[in-house]
Amino acid sequence: MGSKARYASAIVAVLALYVASCVDPQEVADIKAKVDEVQAQQKDMIGKLAGLEAGQKKILAKGPAAAARPSKPKEDPNKIYPVKKGNSFWKGAANPTVTVVEFSDFQ
Amino acid sequence: MDQIVKEFPNDVQFVFKNYPLPFHKQAMPAAKAAVAAGNQGKFWEMHDKIFENYRGLNADFYAKAAGEIDGMDVEKFKADMDSPKTQALIVEEMKEAGAVGVRGTPTFFINGKKPQGRSFEQWKTIIAAEIKKKG
Numbered sequence: 001m002g003s004k005a006r007y008a009s010a011i012v013a014v015l016a017l018y019v020a021s022c023v024d025p026q027e028v029a030d031i032k033a034k035v036d037e038v039q040a041q042q043k044d045m046i047g048k049l050a051g052l053e054a055g056q057k058k059i060l061a062k063g064p065a066a067a068a069r070p071s072k073p074k075e076d077p078n079k080i081y082p083v084k085k086g087n088s089f090w091k092g093a094a095n096p097t098v099t100v101v102e103f104s105d106f107q
Numbered sequence: 108m109d110q111i112v113k114e115f116p117n118d119v120q121f122v123f124k125n126y127p128l129p130f131h132k133q134a135m136p137a138a139k140a141a142v143a144a145g146n147q148g149k150f151w152e153m154h155d156k157i158f159e160n161y162r163g164l165n166a167d168f169y170a171k172a173a174g175e176i177d178g179m180d181v182e183k184f185k186a187d188m189d190s191p192k193t194q195a196l197i198v199e200e201m202k203e204a205g206a207v208g209v210r211g212t213p214t215f216f217i218n219g220k221k222p223q224g225r226s227f228e229q230w231k232t233i234i235a236a237e238i239k240k241k242g
Contacts, residue, residue, distance in 0.1 A: 010123070051110040080219035081207040087196055088124045089150040096120035097241045098234050100111065103126040103204045104213035106137035106157045107164065 110227055111234065123154065124200040134162035138190075138197050140169035142175065143187035153174045161221050186210050 083101045112121050115156055117189065127134035132199070137157045144153030156172045174186040207216070215222055218237050222230060 007228055075221070075225050076152050078220065080223070081216055082215045083203065083207055083219055085120070085122050085155050086124075086199065086203065088200060089145045090120055090122040091151055092120045093115070093117050094120070097118045098115065098218055098237045099122060099216075100108070100234075101122045101124060101216040102108070102213050103124045103200075103209045103215075104125040105125065105131055105134040106141070106154075107128070107131035107134040 111230055114231060115234055115238070119234060124203060126201055126204045126209060126214075127197065128212060130146055135197070136166065136169065137161075139188045139193050140172070140184075142193045142196055143184050143190075144179065146174060146187050146193075147179055147183065149168075149176050149179055166168070172184045 015054065083099075085101075088101075110123055112119055115124045122134060123141075127138045141153045144150055153169075153172065153176065156175070159170070169188065170181060170185055173181050176199040186218065195211055204214075217230070217233055222233050224230075
């Protein structure tokens with residue numbers, strides 16, 4: 001075998017190896033990048049789900065009423081508020097035993 | 108409310124305090140109009156006119172409504188609507204509202220207590236009990 005032929009067969013062998021090992025290196029790299037991306041998204045979603053779950057547990061721990069109406073403080077119906085006639089306009093009895101005060105807007 | 112005042116003419120005083128909500132564009136001008144009319148002893152006449160027309164309120168409405176009220180000096184009414192004194196009373200009333208935790212309108216107090224329920228019969232019962240307590 002001449003050196004030329006040996007050289008040629010070596011090139012063929014290298015090419016064969018190259019084709020066999022990585023069909024299209026660019027494609028493989030793309031796929032790998034995609035998989036990495038999906039994995040990262042999945043990790044993000046799992047993290048968010050865990051947060052949601054924790055929040056839900058917290059709400060449920062406060063009882064079913066808290067879950068339905070999260071922020072309505074109970075008001076004491078017998079509490080007496082210091083509302084006075086002041087300079088406001090009024091009608092009815094001048095020396096009342098009962099004063100009804102309305103806070104309102106016109107629209 | 109007229110019904111309540113008529114039912115207990117010697118016992119019940121009804122006080123109106125303005126609490127114009129900021130997202131109601133005509134709430135503040137309407138409050139000023141009622142106060143300006145009140146300066147001429149015609150608060151309730153204007154109050155009723157505004158409520159009857161609450162859907163059609165606009166800047167031109169108030170002077171027109173004032174002109175329809177017997178004995179109203181419309182020029183004085185217009186001046187009073189823009190006066191700082193009118194504004195001051197409304198601001199004072201809004202501060203009072205804030206001090207007692209008023210958040211929405213209308214909010215009522217009967218001798219300082221928030222009534223449970225809104226019907227005439229419910230109020231009659233509450234008021235009769237208050238009168239009995241004081242008498």
